[in-house]
Amino acid sequence: MIVVKAKPLEEILHFLLPYENVLIAGCDGCTHPPRGLREATVYVMLIEMGAKMKGKMNLKCKATSVAKQCDNHICSTTLGPQLEGVDAILSLACGVGVQTLTEVFPEIPVFPGQNTIFIGSQEREGGILYEKCKACGECLLGETGGVCPVTNCPKGILNGPCGGCVDGKCEVPFEVRDEMGKVVKTVTKDCAWYLIYQRLKKLNRLDLFRKYRPPRNRAISSSPRLSEVV
Amino acid sequence: MIENSVKLHSEYCGKCLICYSVCPFEAISLNRETGDLVLDIEKCQVCGICFSACPSSSIEIVYYRTAILSSYIEKMRRDNLMLICKGSMIKNQVKENLKKHGILDDNSIQLRVPCVGRIPPEFLLKALKSGVKKVVVVPCEGDKCRFKAGSNVGVFRLILLQKLLRQLGLNSNALSFVRYFIRAQINKYKCIGCGNCAYICPGNAIKIVSPGVAQINEDACLGCGACVSVCPALAINLEGFENDLILETISKHRPLINEEKVKKKGPVIAVFYCQWANFPTPDKYFTYAEENVVFFEVPCSSIINPLYILRAFYEGFDGILVAACKKSECKFEKGNEIAEKHIKALKDLLKQINLEDRLEICFIAPRYLGDLNDQIKLFIDKIK
Numbered sequence: 243m244i245v246v247k248a249k250p251l252e253e254i255l256h257f258l259l260p261y262e263n264v265l266i267a268g269c270d271g272c273t274h275p276p277r278g279l280r281e282a283t284v285y286v287m288l289i290e291m292g293a294k295m296k297g298k299m300n301l302k303c304k305a306t307s308v309a310k311q312c313d314n315h316i317c318s319t320t321l322g323p324q325l326e327g328v329d330a331i332l333s334l335a336c337g338v339g340v341q342t343l344t345e346v347f348p349e350i351p352v353f354p355g356q357n358t359i360f361i362g363s364q365e366r367e368g369g370i371l372y373e374k375c376k377a378c379g380e381c382l383l384g385e386t387g388g389v390c391p392v393t394n395c396p397k398g399i400l401n402g403p404c405g406g407c408v409d410g411k412c413e414v415p416f417e418v419r420d421e422m423g424k425v426v427k428t429v430t431k432d433c434a435w436y437l438i439y440q441r442l443k444k445l446n447r448l449d450l451f452r453k454y455r456p457p458r459n460r461a462i463s464s465s466p467r468l469s470e471v472v
Numbered sequence: 473m474i475e476n477s478v479k480l481h482s483e484y485c486g487k488c489l490i491c492y493s494v495c496p497f498e499a500i501s502l503n504r505e506t507g508d509l510v511l512d513i514e515k516c517q518v519c520g521i522c523f524s525a526c527p528s529s530s531i532e533i534v535y536y537r538t539a540i541l542s543s544y545i546e547k548m549r550r551d552n553l554m555l556i557c558k559g560s561m562i563k564n565q566v567k568e569n570l571k572k573h574g575i576l577d578d579n580s581i582q583l584r585v586p587c588v589g590r591i592p593p594e595f596l597l598k599a600l601k602s603g604v605k606k607v608v609v610v611p612c613e614g615d616k617c618r619f620k621a622g623s624n625v626g627v628f629r630l631i632l633l634q635k636l637l638r639q640l641g642l643n644s645n646a647l648s649f650v651r652y653f654i655r656a657q658i659n660k661y662k663c664i665g666c667g668n669c670a671y672i673c674p675g676n677a678i679k680i681v682s683p684g685v686a687q688i689n690e691d692a693c694l695g696c697g698a699c700v701s702v703c704p705a706l707a708i709n710l711e712g713f714e715n716d717l718i719l720e721t722i723s724k725h726r727p728l729i730n731e732e733k734v735k736k737k738g739p740v741i742a743v744f745y746c747q748w749a750n751f752p753t754p755d756k757y758f759t760y761a762e763e764n765v766v767f768f769e770v771p772c773s774s775i776i777n778p779l780y781i782l783r784a785f786y787e788g789f790d791g792i793l794v795a796a797c798k799k800s801e802c803k804f805e806k807g808n809e810i811a812e813k814h815i816k817a818l819k820d821l822l823k824q825i826n827l828e829d830r831l832e833i834c835f836i837a838p839r840y841l842g843d844l845n846d847q848i849k850l851f852i853d854k855i856k
Contacts, residue, residue, distance in 0.1 A: 251824035270664035270705060278664055278704035280779060287782040292825045307705070309664075366671045 243274035261330040268307035269335035277334035311339030379462035387441030394434035402435030484530035491522035496620035519619035520590025552580035589622030654695035662707035669699035696804035697775030739790035773811035
C-alpha cells in the first residue's frame with residue numbers, strides 16, 4: 243500500500259482558511275493508514291474547531307469518500323455531483339489522488355491533507371511501516387530470494403553485503419519521524435544482503451548469491467515515467 | 473478511604489460455603505482456622521452470583537439492591553418485566569416475536585442488569601406478586617458470559633423456578649427466557665477491506681475474504697466493539713450501540729450544554745464509561761448527580777473512537793473523560809489497552825488545536841464505591 247502521513251493541522255488550516263465551503267475527500271483505496279469516510283468526518287470536526295479557534299467562524303466542511311482517487315472516471319462520477327457550492331477540496335489520498343482531482347476539477351483548488359512517503363507494508367504488532375518497493379522498474383526479487391536490496395539496503399547495492407554489515411545488522415540507523423519531521427525513534431534493521439544470504443541458503447540456491455549483477459539501468463526509473471494499458 | 477461495594481457480614485453467615493463454591497473468580501476463600509469466609513476484594517468482579525446464591529443474605533452489594541429494584545417495579549405498575557443482561561440485548565427479530573406473543577409492548581419495564589446470575593429468585597417472585605403478569609429474562613449465551621458462569625447459573629435458577637411455579641399450580645408461562653448476545657455487524661457494501669478489524673479482533677472472529685471484504689464469524693464474536701473503533705469506512709456497527717445512535721445521543725445534549733443553569737455548575741463534562749467498569753443504579757444514587765456531567769454507556773471502552781470524542785467536543789462539551797476497566801480486568805482480554813492506545817493517538821491529534829488537556833482516560837473498577845466520582849472530581853478540578 244501507499245504509506246501516507248497526516249500533515250500538521252496548522253498547515254492544513256493555512257491552506258483552507260481563505261475558503262468557506264470545503265469538501266474533505268477520503269480515499270478507500272490503498273492509502274495506509276486507511277483514510278476513509280471516518281477519517282474524513284474526523285477532519286471535518288477538527289478543521290472546523292481549529293478554524294473557530296483561529297477566529298474564522300464561517301468555514302464549513304463536509305465529508306465524503308471515493309473508492310479510488312487515482313481513477314479519474316470514479317472521481318468525476320462520485321465527486322462531481324457533490325461539488326455544488328464547494329470552493330476547495332482537501333484530499334486525504336496520496337499525491338496521485340490530489341493530482342487526479344486537480345485534473346478532473348480544474349476550476350476548484352485541491353489541497354493535500356497528508357504527505358505521501360513510500361510504498362510499503364505495516365508490521366501490525368509494532369505498528370511500524372516499512373518501505374518495501376522503490377518502483378525501480380526492473381524487479382530483482384526472483385534472484386534475491388524475495389528480499390529487495392534496492393529498497394532495504396541504504397546503498398542499494400546489487401552485489402552485497404558491504405563492510406557495514408555487523409553481526410547481520412545494518413550499520414545505518416533507520417529513523418522513524420513524526421509529522422513535523424522530528425525523529426521519534428531509531429530502529430536497527432537486518433542487513434538486506436545478510437537476509438538474502440540466509441534466505442537463499444534455506445532455498446538451497448546459493449548459486450544465485452554468487453552471480454554477478456551489472457549496474458541497474460537508471461534510465462528506466464527516471465521520472466516522469468509513462469506506461470500504457472495494453 | 474475507599475469503600476468496597478461488596479461486603480461479607482460474618483455475623484449472619486451460616487458458613488454453608490455456597491458462595492465459596494459458586495464464585496467464578498475464586499475471590500472468596502475459606503479461612504481454615506476460624507472457619508470464616510474471606511473476600512479478596514482485588515479478585516472480585518462484582519458479578520453478584522454469590523449475592524443471589526446466599527441463603528442467609530449475609531452478602532451485601534450496593535449496586536442494584538433488590539429492595540430498590542422491587543420498589544422501582546412496583547412504582548412503574550406495568551404488565552411485563554424484561555430483565556436484560558448488559559452483554560445481551562433484544563434483537564429486532566426476537567423483539568418482533570415477543571411482540572407477536574404480546575410479551576413485549578409499550579407496557580413493559582425494561583431493566584438492564586450487569587448479569588442475570590445476580591438476580592435472586594425471590595426478586596422474580598416478588599415482581600410477579602406485585603402485579604407483573606409476565607417476566608422475560610434475556611441472558612447472554614452460556615459461553616459468552618462476561619462473568620464466566622453467570623448466565624448458566626441464572627438460567628438454571630429460572631428453570632427451577634418455572635418447575636416450582638408449575639408444582640404450585642401457577643402459570644409457569646409467566647416466567648420465560650430468551651438467550652441472546654450482542655454482535656458486530658459488517659456492512660459489506662461499505663467495507664474497503666483494509667484489515668484493521670481482522671487484526672484487532674480479540675476473538676479472531678473476523679477474516680478478510682476476497683475481494684477485500686471483511687466477514688464475521690458470528691459464533692466467535694465477543695461483542696466488544698473494538699472493530700467498530702478501527703473501521704475507517706464506518707462499515708461496522710455493534711447491535712444496540714450503532715455509530716449513528718451514539719452520535720445522535722451525543723448531539724442531543726447540545727441544548728443542555730448551552731443552558732445557563734448547567735453552565736453555572738462548572739465545566740460540562742462527557743463521561744464515556746465501559747458498562748463493566750461502573751454500575752449505575754436506576755435511582756442514580758451512587759453516580760455523580762450534578763447536571764454538568766453527562767454519562768454515555770458503551771459496551772467496552774475499546775469501542776470509543778475519535779469520532780465520538782470529536783463529536784462531543786464539537787457539540788460543546790468542555791472535557792471528556794473515558795473510564796475503562798482496570799488493567800488485566802477487561803472482559804474482552806485487551807479492550808482497555810486498545811482504548812488507551814486510541815486515546816493516546818487522539819491526544820497527539822488534539823494537541824494541534826490545544827485540546828489535549830481536555831481529554832483523559834481513567835481506569836476504574838465497580839468494586840470500589842465512588843471510584844468514578846473521584847475521577848470525575850479530579851478531572852473537573854484539572855480542567856477548571
